[in-house]
Amino acid sequence: MVRHDRHFGTPAFFGQRIFFVISPGPDLLLSSSYSTGRGFKSGLAISLGIFGAGLPQTGLVAFGLGEIMQTMPKVALAVKVIGVCYLLWLGGISFALGINIHKVLSMPKLTN
Structure with missing residues (x-):
């Protein structure tokens, strides 16, 4: 079993996560483009979707999914196969x- 010395622990992990959440990136670009192009309700909906997707992702990272995937290659392969199947299904x-996509991007705004 691989053992890593954790010098900073959980508070540093969540501090880093907060930094990444507040720093500009693709999530900010997506939510701001939806807000300016389609209105407040669309921007709020996409922001809540981004937040909802980030919660389980952060939980999985915090509880060591990466380490599990490194020590168990079959689990890593299963996650990849499930991801590919999901993308093919979509x-x-x-x-x-x-x-x-052009119809989706030119959809009318939700009313405020």
Whole structure:
């Protein structure tokens, strides 16, 4: 078993996470473009979606999913295969429904 000496511990991890959350990045670009282009409700909805996706991700990282994946390659492969299947499923549904990205981007604003 791989043992890593943790010099900083949990408070430093969450401090780093807060820094990454408040620093500008793709999430900020996405939420600001939705807010300016489609209105407050759309911006709030996308921000809540980003927040909701970040919670389980942070929990998995905090509880050591990375270390589990390093020590158990079959688990890492399973996570990759599940991710590929999910992306193929999303693409298949988009293709079957004829979803056009240009139509999605030109959708009207939600009313404020």
